[in-house]
Amino acid sequence: MKAAGETPSGFADKALYYLAAILVGVATGLIGTALHLAVDRALTWPAVLRAHVGLDGPHFLLLTAAVSAALVLAAVWLVRTFVPEAGGSGVQEVEGAMEGRRTIRWSRVLPVKFVGxxxxxxxxxxLGREGPTIHMGASVAQAAAQGFKLPTMESRGLxxxxxxAGLAAAFSAPLASVLFVIEETRRQFPYSLKTYTGVMIASVVSVVVLELLAGSRPFMAMTVPDLQLSFLPAFVLLGLLLGVAGVVFNRCLIWALDMALALGRRTSFYLLPAVVGCAIGVLLVVQPEATQGGDMLALTLVRENLPLATIAIVVLVRFVMTLASYATGVPGGIFAPILALATALGLLFALCLELVAPLPAGAPSALAVAAMGGLFSSTIRAPxxxxxLIxxxxxxxxxxxxTLVTCMLANLVADALGGRPIYEVLLERTLRLAGETPSSARPAANVALPIGGWDQR
Known part of the structure; x- marks a missing residue:
């Protein structure tokens, strides 16, 4: 039904745009679900090897190290050879494309991002699967915008x-996905009723497809009891600490990328991925909680009541391996690793509080949940x-x-310390490596690295 005063051509334009959003949601939901299920199946390879090879002890560790390194190197080769901008998260590439400074070469990004x-x-x-699904969702949208011959602003909205839709497919979180566009891409998003509605349509449709294929459930379902308001000061303190932690994480991540780039230029861009891959292959067997994206790890940590020293080790190892994994330049996001690291930090905070005074029942799990939102807010800067999302x-x-108290304070502390949204910093770094200064007065310039170039994310 047409709005009052709306012309037939205006109604047709909206209908066409909403149809494009539906198709983008369907395609992204299918691709995101396929990646999710394929990764779950692929991660069983250590158990398959153990069941079918007659190796044990150090020999088995050498085998898992070799397999993991081979997988990482194959991903690096794909990115370096065919589409350098497919490395890393991809969120900054989407933001750059919405500014008109980057080009999403969807026909290359889609296959390389999925396979890589x-x-x-x-x-x-x-690494997290949300990075690839977000970038692939935008690639699907780019293809649709070209196919429907949408004007520039509507294309950027799509x-x-x-x-x-990609974020929704990764986490089954449609509302958070819509809000992500509002908060994270507020500088780039061409806001109108049409584009905003398109975001909602694509997110909802993507989740519908995901739930039809993979079932309906919270990805990290936790039962947390109600706590008295008198315990709220603990979340205030947690938010303050996570504000500092987020700024440290962001700066360390950029440092790790710079060091990896310098090392690659001096030696080989395949050296660090090979070393990190070998280390991951060993850790998959001896300390699996130090590996993978971490959504299931968060649930395990909350359930197992591990001692303080063990949780502290998990925090340290997860922090180091997150930086090392992202610095390899393979496709992968940082949302899920941040959430897992935050869970461990929340539990560590709870155990430290317990040294001072007894905690109410359920307090450790509550602090772990709030910590996920807090660290996300201080790194992504979208409270x-x-x-x-949590x-x-x-x-x-x-x-x-x-969680709102924790997120708000973490965001305020990060801002007071001069912390900036990690994807904003990553986009500026990408533009600088591509030869354009981030403060350039040419916002409509499309920049894409040459095939075979190297773009450390």
């Missing part, structure tokens, strides 16, 4: 819809997304107020 993401995530690297991921809606 399957290889890198299947190797056990500490890119945001594809990215939101509202952090609150809603609620949708865990189903712990009783934690809305404590």
């Amino acid at each position: 993401g399957l290889l890198s995530l299947g190797s056990g690297l500490v 890119l945001a819809a594809g990215a939101a 509202l997304v952090g609150v809603v 609620a949708e991921l865990t189903g712990a809606y009783t934690m809305l107020l404590p």
Whole structure:
């Protein structure tokens, strides 16, 4: 039904755009679900090897190290050879494309991001599947925008819809995905009723496809009891600490990328991925909690009541391996690793509090849930997304107020310390490596690295 005063051509334009958003949601949901299921299956390879080869002890560790390194190197080769911008998360590439400074070469990004993401995530690297699904969703949107011959602003709006659909497919979190566009791409998103509605349509459709194929459930379902308001100061302190942790994480991540780039230029760009792959292959056997994206790890840590020293080791190892994994330049996101690291930090904080005074029942799990939102807020700098994403991921809606307090304070502290959104910093770095200064006065210039070039994410 047409709005009052709307011309037939205006109604047809909206209908066409919404149809494009539906198709983007369907395609992204299918691709994202396929990647999710394929990665889950691929990560069983250590168990398959153990069952079918007659090796044990050091010999088996050498075999898993070799397999993991081979998978990582294959992913690096794909990225370096065919589409350098497919390395890393891809969120900054989407933001750059919405600014008109980057080009999404969808016909190359889609296959390389899927296969490369399957290889890198299947190797056990500490990376998340949301990076590949967001970039692939935007690639689907780019193809649709070209096919429907949409004007520039509507095309950029559809890119945001594809990215939101990709995040929704990764985490089954449609509301957080819509909010992600509002908070994270607020500088680039061409806001209008049409583009905003397109984002909602694509996100909802993507989740519908995901749930039809993979079932309906929170990806990190946790049961957290209600806590008294008198315990709220603990979340205040947690937010303050996570604000500092987020700034440290972001700066260390950029440092790791710079060091990896310098090392690659001096030696070989395949040296670091080979070393990290070998280390991951060993850790998959001897310390599996130090590997993979970490969504299941978060649930395990909350359930197992591990001692303080063990949790501290998990925090340290996850921090180092997240930096090392992302620095390899393979396709993979940082959302999931941040959430797992934050869970461990929240539990570590709870155990430290318990040394001073007894905690109410359920407090450690509550602090772990709030910590996920807090670290997300101080690194990504999207606190509202952090609150809603954690609620949708865990189903712990009783934690809305404590998580909101934690996220708000973490964001404020990060801002006070001069912390910046990690994807904004990554985009500036990408533009600088591509030869364009981030402050350039040419916002409409499309920049893409040459085939075979190297773009450390």
